[in-house]
Amino acid sequence: MSLGRRELLGIAAAGTALAAAPRAAAAPQPATIAEAAPITRAERQARLAGVQAELRRRNHAALLVEAGSSLFYFTGIDWWRSERTTAALIPADGPVLIVTPFFEEPSIREMLDVPGEVRVWQEDESPFALIADWLKARKLANGILAVEETARFFIVDGIRALLPDLRTASGAGAVNALRLIKTPAEIALMQRANDILNAAYRAMHPQVQAGMTATEINAIMTAEIARLGGQRGSSSAQIGPGSALPHGSKERLKLTAGTVVLMDCVCTVEGYHADISRTFVHGTPSAEQRKVFAEVCRGQGVAMEAAQIGALAGQVDDAVRGYYESLGYGPRYKLPGLSHRTGHGIGLDVHEPVNLVHGEATKLAPGMCFSNEPGLYFPGKFGVRVEDCFHMTEAGPRFFTQPPSSLDQPFG
DSSP: OOOOHHHHHTGGGHHHHHHHSOOOOOOOOOSOOOOOOOOOHHHHHHHHHHHHHHHHHTTOSEEEEETTHHHHHHHOOOOOOOSSOOEEEEESSSOEEEEEEGGGHHHHHHHOOSSEEEEEEOTTSOHHHHHHHHHHHTTOTTSEEEEOTTOOHHHHHHHHHHOTTOEEEEOHHHHHHHHTSOOHHHHHHHHHHHHHHHHHHHHHGGGOOTTOBHHHHHHHHHHHHHHTTOEEEEEEEEEGGGGGSTTOOSOOOBOOTTEEEEEEEEEEETTEEEEEEEEEEESSOOHHHHHHHHHHHHHHHHHHHHOOTTOBHHHHHHHHHHHHHHTTOOSTTOSSBOOSOSEEEOSSSSSEEEEEOTTOOOBOOTTOEEEEOOOEEETTTEEEOOBEEEEEETTEEEESSOOOOBTTBTTO
16 A cells, blocks of 8 residues: 555654654664666666557657656656656657756656657747647647656646647556566565565564554554665554554554554555555564454455466456455445555556456556455454565566564564
8 A cells, every 4th residue: 555645744754753762773684685687777768668659559759757656667757746847759750859947858868768859848838838739740630649657737738738730548548558568677676675684674673663653663664674775765654443444544553562563555666656564563462463464465365366377357356355344344445454455567557557446347467566465454453464565477467575474473
């Protein structure tokens, strides 16, 4: 699962909390962390050729991609979104156009990893005029402009205002045709990110002490992620009844003996995500806590058994929900039970298409990557979620990390 706004609000104070928290000695590195090389220029150029072939097949003149993960995926430009437009136009044939503010040009050129032209606009000028002029000069202004699905409305609206004959269409199909299927280089980067996050959990756990707050636990975890080489690490720990809420509670409880702690953490390597959740009990678990933990672990196994090549993504969720309903949970999303989907796609975004959710008809294929997180939640008491990500191989699904099988060894 990804972190919500509430969880992210506490991350800025993590350094202060870490300094104040009592700390045990860091655990030794328990497992090998895979090596992985950054995505090469040749691979990015192959992606560009692939999406251009998709555009031609769909009779789209060009694809509009603004700052974000797809811009990084196709061009190597790792940029943020603001009111100042930085975007790419990828034509069905030929080099790309990058539009960016004048003062950002040196940084953009430094990152651009594919053949392309950079055009700049000043603060009192319109970036949309640059895009419109480029489309008109290439006789594309009467064609269909595919728009990457996360692009903001004001950018599309600004272009259409200048080109009234321009038609627009969703670019999700063309983009997802490539991004859904990860290459070996992408899988390797995700493996490294998962190894780092898994090792950070194991290093964090011995440092957790009674009386700590979630903020203090999060600070330890984010520090371990950084120490091990993870980028953009974040942590969400929920204590006691807060663990029954998948994305947390506003209550700020302190850890006591017998209390459940549910943690949902992410990090990246070269932009590629790991997303792992772990549940543990401080002290000796109760019989009920052990029982639910075992049921969730079996739920993960049911998901993996259903996630076979050619199966529909929705069938994975159906299998898990059927298993849980056989135990008396639910039905469907009713609590106590599983109140969210079984998993989501993952890669350059922590949540990507497609989801492991009822009704999703996409067929599973080699190279697809997903989270597997069929939690069980008991309002007012506690929740258990064990989340590991996997990728599809020719032989079926393969975990990036080995899930735990016992609440006595919650980190494997």
